[in-house]
Amino acid sequence: MEGFITTYGFLMVTMTLQAMLALSLYLPLMAGQLSLASPGFYALGGFVAAVMSKSVFGFTNQQVFPLPLVFVEMAVAAAICAVVAILIGVPALRLRGIYLALATIAFVEVVRVVALNLEITGQAIGIFGVPQPFSRSFDYMALTLPMLLLAIFFVYRLERSRVGRAFSALREDELAAAAMGINPTRYKVLAFVMGAVLAGIVGVVNAHLLNTWNTRQGTFDVAILVLAYVIIGGSRTFLGPVAGGLLLTALPEVLRAAAGIQGLPAPVAQFLQDGRLIIFGVLIAVGTLFFPQGLITPRMFRRWRAAHPQPAAARRKEAQA
Amino acid sequence: MNTTLFLQQLINGVSLGMVYAIFALGYTLVFSILGIINFSHSAVFTLGAYFTYAFMGLSWGFNGLLARQSLPLELPFVLAMLAGGVVAGLVAVVIERAAFKPLRQRGADPLLTLVSSLGIAVALVNLIQFLVGAEAYSYPSARVLGPLGLPPALNLSTPEAPLIIPTVRVVIIFASLIILALLVLLINATKVGKAMRAVAEDGTTASLLGINTDRIILFTFFLSGLIGGVAGTLVGLSVTITGPYLGISFGLKGLAVIVLGGLGNIPGAVLGGLVIGIAETFAPSSLKDAVAFVILFLILLARPQGLLGKAVVQKV
Amino acid sequence: MSAMLSVQNLTRTFGGLVAVNDVSFCVEEGEIFGLIGPNGAGKTTLFNLVTGLTPVTSGRQFYRDTETTRMKPHQIAALGIARTFQNIRLFGSLSALDNVMIAQHLHTRAGVFDGVLSTPRARSEERHVYDYSMTLLEKVNLASRAHQEARSFPYGDQRRLEIARALALQPKLLLLDEPGAGMNPNEKAELSDFIRHVHEEFDLTIVLIEHNVPMVMGLCDRIAVLNFGVLIALGTPSAVQNDPAVIEAYLGD
């Protein structure tokens, strides 16, 4: 067990972080907006953490970085991301579909290029020697797992609240939603900002986890990968992106581990090792065929609710009280 | 900036823009018919370049499953390019049948198809590396431009104030124009081309006219793969086949190009390519990519449907 | 006595097509106002103009004393104008209950954190919204299927759900776009009763687009007839019914 945790601790923490990143893309999607800006805010958050921990707080990677300061970094990153998100979101969210996706990708590219040109972000080398609040990768779980659960709880409750309903309405039919008195711009920007803040916070943690941060972290490739998390996991419920993020992050490593299974014929082991990304790609393509609604669908929820009627009944009772 | 440099950069911008445009043509063609971004186009583009290499009878490097193998035939470059394009087109047809059609029949979200095509791109790129390694391959210049006795570059001006355009780029510009002309001719003047336009505008109506939409979609994929494969070869000729990621590096720019021009719009792809190509060329080198995307962003704010795209009127 | 809704010289063109051409009329408080005309006459476009979904090309429109000509749809909804749609625009993959709850957006205030933290305010709002939604669903006989996906409902039920959703907005002015489309005469008769009932109970002013002439004649206080975007007649049902221009335009021969 100890060996497993050491070996896969980093992977498990990364899985939780990627699941949150998937949620950050899911938030605007709740309001029907296909935004791929998450990696841009994620990059921004990472730079905030790297710069603050090294230059502002003056820690080196030889010292233990106090956890409360991580929360300070998160607050700063969240504030910056929120402001940037409003500045971009208000004009960009008039665009639809792929056009919006591309406009947000433009933001991701601009962040990347700006960071490549700035001294403070370390240009191509980035910022390394980011101090660690934990001594082992796995210990980050103490931070990231509650964060993930909190994010899940947040989105879960949000979906069932007034604001969440406004998002659903926009996603279903923007014109009808507007005719029902919902201000489309306001709620689209709100969803966009929430996604940005979450992505920024994930960036903060990831910069510490990776020891280093650079412009290769928030790119178009990441955007597409996170989109795959959401779509493969299922884009109609909050659990879809979480499942997608966890699974797709783990999959290449699972294939890597599979190559090491005892007793495999050598060519198979060799193919699993060298061709694991071929398998990864094929699984993504095949997965969409078998799960056209994503792995987790609202129907599964309904079925689950039908099998466990208590919560719904309790809710009704509560509502009628 | 003096006039010579300005003209030189303009030529550079146009030639870069044409490269973007031929990459984007196949991309936008599929979008026009299905309304889907086909990420596997990048991989088909790359495959085209590798197929051409194979058809020229050249042997693979020392890495990969096919190390030191070669095909027992030695086609001249132009024939190899066409053969490579045809095979790339067939790959696109297989992709449509295996990944796109089943999803279409299930009425899947277009985003799902996008992700599926992404999975195929990842698989193909890694398959290339698995088979022939990550190294660069090039078409020996002696067998390409050599037979024509062309110099590596043309000077359009005087030796004192040179205006230079590398011959390969002239070839690409002309080849792109030929491809574009053939494509426009095909689409506007042939029966199948008209059927493609009908399916692109309204698949249901097209089928009411007796058009087998399924077959037209298949043909469009073939055409997209063919153009993509030939484009990959041309780019491979210009900058060598730099590895399995050759096309992937065009993926993002290509997407920007077709969105800028208006999704599914063929002249739009060319215009978008030129706008981005020229903008990049005149931008400071350290901000090139950012400038291209800032322009994209601003143009989209002014024209949310792209430069030549048709505004979608929402029916209430 | 000011008019509830007044449109003045309202015009909307799409490209070369004049969909609504210099139309002026007033809807008085408390009346049921019919809007009829052949397909393509511009009735739905007129609704879209009034609710702000389509920008006005020229002319002005007022709700009571407020000019709404340049207002956004959600601002107009906030004034108390609700509508249904000709081709039913329910939030299809949401439950019937959610559809109705969403429409009470303007009458609730809970923000993101209220909702996530389930503050007392959010809870009490949710209770009220839930109760009121169920009441409305009961009125349209859909309460027993409140948790089903809206798109799974039969056509007629979808129409009624859309009306319930519009009522949830607690509007003063309700615009119904062909609420009886696709219903059989019995259902239509029921619908007429229902509209009359709603009109009374919620103290509403109603503007109704309907093809079904008997239904319109029986229900409306006044009727406006549009043909090719032009208002060709306005008056009581019997006056309109006998107007030769109307017979020519509407009955087609």
Place this chain on the structure above:
Amino acid sequence: MRVKRVSALLSGMLALALGVSSIGAQSQDPVLIGIGVAQTSNVALLGQEQVIGAQIAEAYFNERGGINGRPIRLVFQDTAGDEAGAINAFQQLIAAGVVGIVGPTLSQQAFAADPLANEAGVPVIAPSNTARGIPQIGEFIARVSAPVAVVAPNAVRAALNINPDIQNVAVFYAQNDAFATSETGTFQETVRELGLNLIEPVQTFQTTDTDFSSQIATALASNPQLVIVSGLAADGGNLVKQLREFGYTGLIVGGNGLNTANIFPVCQALCDGIIIAQAYSYALDTEVNNTFREIYKEAQGKEPPQFSGQAFAAVQSFVEALIAIDNEVGLDSLSLPELRAALNAQLRSMTFDTPLGPISYTEEGEIVQEQFYVAQIQMEEDGLNGSFVFIPIGDEAEEAEPQATPSS
């Protein structure tokens, strides 16, 4: 991948597949050395060369009896091209019970993955990380790749030897590559120190770029006599090719990223004349290098590149240090953590006669390498094949070499 490897090392691979979980080392079990380099992604081009170098070392030393009769075995884990991939690969290697790790391929990956190995007490030798600050990551981190600050200036001096009239120098670098940005800093400093005129603004590109015409036109407008390119093989090669196509006839100095035969297919005949400083020369006439060169040529049909040589040297360092430990205390007497610590200490206390020439490591882990070289690419007529031809370096350069110390 790599059928050649499968066939040549089939038995080894089979053992690898069977042996991953058998960590507790028996005396005749092979000693495991981890190789964590990029076997996939767009960095795989470099990783491929490293894999080959390491494999040759494995075969070479096992042939010679391994570690006093006990064989070594390489454990490969693909780091791919990103930071998370490097960390995952390193974790796997550490868990597999390797005594030390050779890797990762990119400096950026090293900043992410090396701290883990350091924390776990596993010695790392970086085969190709040349950015500043790598050995300083921790006490267990060393590198066999000389930092750019030491190598790069030699090439500029060599260019001046060839053409003393150089005045204007245009510098190009891959802005998104850590190695290239480090290197260009050194190049630019060298240009200024030598009193040459550095053309501003310095032109940048991305490693994924294929078109450099805009940068070239801007730079050529200032009439350079020397162009210095820091990038990787594909982009660097294309830049050189396009420079020539646009009529540039002066000297070109390439950075370490261009130091591979992989640029030959890219710029073909136009590669001719590129001057590249070398940390490795296949022409070095020592027993170990001659053997290495022979095996490499046998398998690959071309001269070994620096990346392969460095990977070989890294494996060799581990092996010889292990032999020294075995001679002193016996490998079996040490637990795995003790062995790793001992290995790390041993690495820093001896000299290795590698294909790179005699090398040693400072206490910090920086390489001390005695010989550097400058080569000029010479292409054959057909543009298909070429070679690195070594040329003499100026006198000042020779003086500078022995003080090859860390730059920060």
Place this chain on the structure above:
Amino acid sequence: MGKHDGPILKVEHLNVNYGAIQALRDVSFEVYAGEIVTLIGANGAGKSTTLRALSRIIRCKSGTMTYEGQNLAAMRPDMVVKAGMAHSPEGRRVLSRLSVYDNLTLGAYTRSDRDGIEADLEQQFKRFPRLAERRKQLAGTLSGGEQQMLAIARALMSRPKLLLLDEPSLGLAPIIVREIFNIIRELNDQGVTILLVEQNAQLALQTANRGYVLEAGAIKFSGPAHELAVDERVRQAYLG
């Protein structure tokens, strides 16, 4: 009449669902060669759905559809056209980004007799002189009436034996409507069998031989058109 003694088109117990909504319930009717048959009914009654089911662009849940003895349910939409049945859809659906000429030639997509197509083109231009004037214009720039003419002409280009016409009067000025209905009668005189869906019941019943009245997806009444036109129940439903 046709080569079959029975009806050219026979529909039995047709059921169609849109998602969970049943759009057609047990619809049965038949059309004999040479007839004009009309389906009338309110918006959403299932008239267009019936035509769409016939031309195979929507799926049927159950029932049989036979055209000249061939099972329509086994055909793709393009095969239906080839078999001789053309459909001029609701809302005209001209291909607005193509020229009038291209729209018409696409109507003959299933044919390869070049001369025949040429001749038919000329015939359409003669029948609809306004289209001839605008043959190079994009179809999207035509007026509503011209688009309707184009839609009919396009359907005729496949030389159908049976023409399905969906709401040809939709949104058109009365004078144009009259013109179009004259053409419909003319076509019928020339031997084209017509299945007409129309909301303007009066007009449809004046033109047709027989009619079926659809209500909420089911057929309520049927009979000779002149009888339906004076049927009190139909009058009540439509005219009040």
